[in-house]
Amino acid sequence: MSGNYRAQYDSRPAAAMRTGAHVTDLFVTTTGRGPNIVLLHGWGLHSGVWDGVLARLASRWRITCIDLPGHGQSSAGLDLRALDTVCAQLHEAISDRVICVGWSLGGLIATSYALRYPQSVRRLILVASQPRFTRASNWPHALSASMLRRFSETLKRDHQTALTRFLALQVQASDNRQSTLRRLHAVVNAHSPNHAALYAGLELLRETDLRARLSKVACPARMILGARDKLVPVKSGGVVAALFKNGRCAIIPGAGHAPFLSHPLAFMRALETFLDD
Numbered sequence: 286m287s288g289n290y291r292a293q294y295d296s297r298p299a300a301a302m303r304t305g306a307h308v309t310d311l312f313v314t315t316t317g318r319g320p321n322i323v324l325l326h327g328w329g330l331h332s333g334v335w336d337g338v339l340a341r342l343a344s345r346w347r348i349t350c351i352d353l354p355g356h357g358q359s360s361a362g363l364d365l366r367a368l369d370t371v372c373a374q375l376h377e378a379i380s381d382r383v384i385c386v387g388w389s390l391g392g393l394i395a396t397s398y399a400l401r402y403p404q405s406v407r408r409l410i411l412v413a414s415q416p417r418f419t420r421a422s423n424w425p426h427a428l429s430a431s432m433l434r435r436f437s438e439t440l441k442r443d444h445q446t447a448l449t450r451f452l453a454l455q456v457q458a459s460d461n462r463q464s465t466l467r468r469l470h471a472v473v474n475a476h477s478p479n480h481a482a483l484y485a486g487l488e489l490l491r492e493t494d495l496r497a498r499l500s501k502v503a504c505p506a507r508m509i510l511g512a513r514d515k516l517v518p519v520k521s522g523g524v525v526a527a528l529f530k531n532g533r534c535a536i537i538p539g540a541g542h543a544p545f546l547s548h549p550l551a552f553m554r555a556l557e558t559f560l561d562d
Contacts, residue, residue, distance in 0.1 A: 305358070308378040312358035314350045317343025320407075321383040322560075323375075324350045325391030327413075328486040329448050331357025334388075334472045338545050341553055346560075351378060353391065355482020365485040368394070368493075372401045381405050384560065388412040389516070389542065390486055396495055396502065403503040410507045410559055412552075413517050413542045415525050416495035424496070426521030433491040437484060444480045448473065458513040459541025460548070468546050499528040506532045507559040509552065511540030535559070 305314040314332060316339055324335045332350035342348050354371060355361035365371060375398055384407050387395030392414020399406040419430040440447040452469045456462035499506070506529040510522045519536055526532035535555040537544040545552040 307358075307360075309374045310354060310360035310363045311374055311378050312352040313378045315347065317346055317348045319346045321380045322346045322348050323379050323383045323385050323395075324348060325385070325387040325395050326350075326353065326356070327389030327391050328490065329356070329451060329478050329483060330469070330472050331359075331476050331478070333357065333475055334469070334543075335545070337468075337549055338553060338556075349379065349383070351375065352476075353394065353482075353486075355479035355485070357476045357478075361479035361482050365482060366489050366492075368397045368489075369401070372398045376402055376405065379405065382407050384408045384410065386410045386412060386556070387414055388545070389414050390490060393418070393489065393493055393495070396499070399502050399504060399506075400495075400498055406504050408505050408507065408559070409502060410509065410556065411525075412509045413511055413514055413544065414508075415517050415521050416499055416528070417493065418490040418516070426518045426524060428516060430491060433487060437487050437491070440480075440484055440487065444483055448478075448483065454515055455542035456547070457515045457541060459511065459543075460513075460539035462541065462547070465541070465543055465547040469543065496525075496528060499525070499532075500530060502529055504531075505529075505562075507562075508532070508534040509544060509555045509559070510534060510536055511542060511544045511547070512536050512538045513540060514542045516542050533559070533562075 326332050326334050331352045335350055339348055352359035354363040354365050385395040392411040399409045417424055418427050420427045436447050456466045508522055508526055510519050512519050522534035526534040537548050537551050540548045
């Protein structure tokens with residue numbers, strides 16, 4: 286990859302190239318030409334979090350970025366916990382035969398979408414995501430349910446504090462954590478999420494368990510995890526990949542929960558390998 290590639294991350298020119306519109310309750314932007322990729326962001330953020338990788342992707346692919354309900358410029362009228370309805374609205378906004386790339390909460394929703402619309406998804410790529418985000422006796426690879434409950438309780442009192450703490454957890458122990466945290470805060474500050482949507486998103490993370498259904502995902506499934514991720518422990522990678530019919534996992538050394546921000550070059554190498562395999 287050339288030196289210009291790094292500059293593309295810093296200047297984010299693709300953000301200015303995107304065209305945006307509302308499709309039902311969702312705000313959708315597109316850029317580039319070629320086979321279709323859909324990017325779904327994580328909790329508390331919006332599709333602008335992908336701006337740093339858009340220029341490279343748009344040189345070969347048609348990229349659709351979607352703000353989840355109550356995030357970015359999407360309406361807060363749709364409850365994130367209503368996964369069937371959320372997936373139905375995504376289906377109205379997404380072309381057939383796409384590659385779905387979902388980060389964190391977006392990965393959980395992308396997996397649900399692939400299960401509900403198997404003919405529409407060519408490939409599922411999960412970034413720092415897994416089918417269950419809370420720890421259980423048979424699932425040690427996750428946060429404790431009590432930690433997510435504490436986030437929910439803090440959210441009721443002060444949503445800004447809860448969001449700030451969650452963002453800090455995403456970069457904890459990661460290389461480049463200060464610059465990554467600044468990028469995350471800049472995205473949040475550009476479009477503050479709706480309070481009710483934040484609460485619904487935490488509930489979805491706390492309550493959803495898709496492990497038993499992963500074998501029914503018809504398309505190839507790929508995972509990209511950060512080796513130092515505190516929300517999705519790296520040990521979950523091999524376990525989750527084995528639950529899919531056709532699953533593989535790549536690890537980004539030194540990365541936390543947002544590898545496309547902290548380690549964009551390594552992330553793009555892993556992503557492009559999965560897009561082309």
